Amino acid sequence: MTSGRNIWLAGICAASVLAAGLRLGDIVPGWVFRTLCTLALGTIWLRLGQQVWHRLRQRQRPWFLFWNYALPVLVAIPTLASLSDDVVPVDQRFLAAAATGAVLACIYRLIYLKNKNMRKKIVAGNWKMNTLPAEGVELAENIRADRNQVCSCVNFIVCPPFTHLGGVIEALRGSDIEVGAQNCAAEDKGAYTGEVSAAMLAALGCRYVILGHSERRQYYGETSATLNKKMAQAFANGLQPIYCVGENLEEREADRHFDVVKTQIEEVIYNLTPAQFARTVIAYEPVWAIGTGKTATAEQAQEIHAYIRTILREKFGAAADETPILYGGSCKPSNAPELFAKEDVDGGLIGGAALKAADFLAIGKGFPQK
Numbered sequence: 155m156t157s158g159r160n161i162w163l164a165g166i167c168a169a170s171v172l173a174a175g176l177r178l179g180d181i182v183p184g185w186v187f188r189t190l191c192t193l194a195l196g197t198i199w200l201r202l203g204q205q206v207w208h209r210l211r212q213r214q215r216p217w218f219l220f221w222n223y224a225l226p227v228l229v230a231i232p233t234l235a236s237l238s239d240d241v242v243p244v245d246q247r248f249l250a251a252a253a254t255g256a257v258l259a260c261i262y263r264l265i266y267l268k269n270k271n272m273r274k275k276i277v278a279g280n281w282k283m284n285t286l287p288a289e290g291v292e293l294a295e296n297i298r299a300d301r302n303q304v305c306s307c308v309n310f311i312v313c314p315p316f317t318h319l320g321g322v323i324e325a326l327r328g329s330d331i332e333v334g335a336q337n338c339a340a341e342d343k344g345a346y347t348g349e350v351s352a353a354m355l356a357a358l359g360c361r362y363v364i365l366g367h368s369e370r371r372q373y374y375g376e377t378s379a380t381l382n383k384k385m386a387q388a389f390a391n392g393l394q395p396i397y398c399v400g401e402n403l404e405e406r407e408a409d410r411h412f413d414v415v416k417t418q419i420e421e422v423i424y425n426l427t428p429a430q431f432a433r434t435v436i437a438y439e440p441v442w443a444i445g446t447g448k449t450a451t452a453e454q455a456q457e458i459h460a461y462i463r464t465i466l467r468e469k470f471g472a473a474a475d476e477t478p479i480l481y482g483g484s485c486k487p488s489n490a491p492e493l494f495a496k497e498d499v500d501g502g503l504i505g506g507a508a509l510k511a512a513d514f515l516a517i518g519k520g521f522p523q524k
């Protein structure tokens with residue numbers, strides 16, 4: 155919730171409390187008081203409902219949602235409705251209902267502010283150009299077989315090579331493990347030999363696409379101009395981009411990493427609409443840590459993730475607080491807990507360690523336990 159919404163919420167609560175005072179002092183008629191309470195209650199529940207819907211769409215913490223929202227509604231509303239006028243007069247029932255809503259809204263706000271892990275937690279595997287199709291399907295099946303060893307609050311995504319997508323999607327059908335591609339074409343269709351369009355990927359059942367990976371920028375000359383077109387294709391076909399940013403060793407040593415990442419974000423992410431931005435995942439992958447066994451320290455990762463969130467906030471406001479920012483670069487089961495404990499590290503984009511089901515899943519156990 156933005157502060158503007160909080161002010162709106164606080165205003166409604168204050169108005170109903172004021173109306174209650176006026177009513178108790180018999181200064182306003184009952185219908186004015188009840189109308190105000192109904193408005194307050196309706197607004198509060200609508201606001202909470204939007205939040206629940208948003209969290210459900212991100213498949214977050216179903217039990218948390220149940221205890222905090224559904225249960226109070228299930229208990230409070232029928233209880234208040236079933237009381238007869240002799241037991242509790244109607245005005246007081248309205249007041250109690252509005253107060254319940256207001257208290258829950260405050261509790262929600264406190265949890266929201268305190269809980270640093272409300273963002274979607276993601277562990278995505280970038281298989282790169284590894285495994286043959288049958289091996290890829292076997293890897294997917296193995297991940298699926300033991301997936302229940304990891305909290306359902308962790309979202310697993312696998313990104314196999316194009317040739318494996320059909321088989322892997324089939325192997326994972328009915329599970330909550332999602333599939334992404336490692337790239338897509340910048341054009342929608344036509345004479346582009348060797349390219350695979352976003353529409354083709356979506357038709358197969360892909361939900362994500364990795365864009366702007368440093369290997370694509372470095373070996374295939376992908377520029378921000380190309381990436382803008384690829385992002386547009388992804389969104390036009392309902393794919394969620396996992397947009398990669400990160401500096402190379404030379405840039406890190408010259409202390410230019412903040413500028414490099416800023417440019418990569420400004421030239422592509424800043425062109426998105428708010429609705430597109432809300433569907434975007436960012437991955438910070440320092441090139442010097444990819445496949446080298448050299449990981450950024452948790453402090454280095456947090457520093458730049460927080461910086462990325464700040465520049466996202468400058469353009470998209472509070473929506474940036476919901477954007478998952480993943481770390482990638484020699485992430486493995488042994489270092490994931492330290493990295494994922496950091497406030498702005500919302501998961502990982504995993505290369506080498508994603509090729510072993512046990513390691514990939516073990517990385518998912520690296521999130522702080524609540």
Ligand SMILES: O=C(CO)COP(=O)(O)O
Nearest residue numbers: 280444445483484505506
């Ligand atoms: O590039 C990566 C993921 O996209 C990271 O690769 P590694 O985990 O093998 O370093």
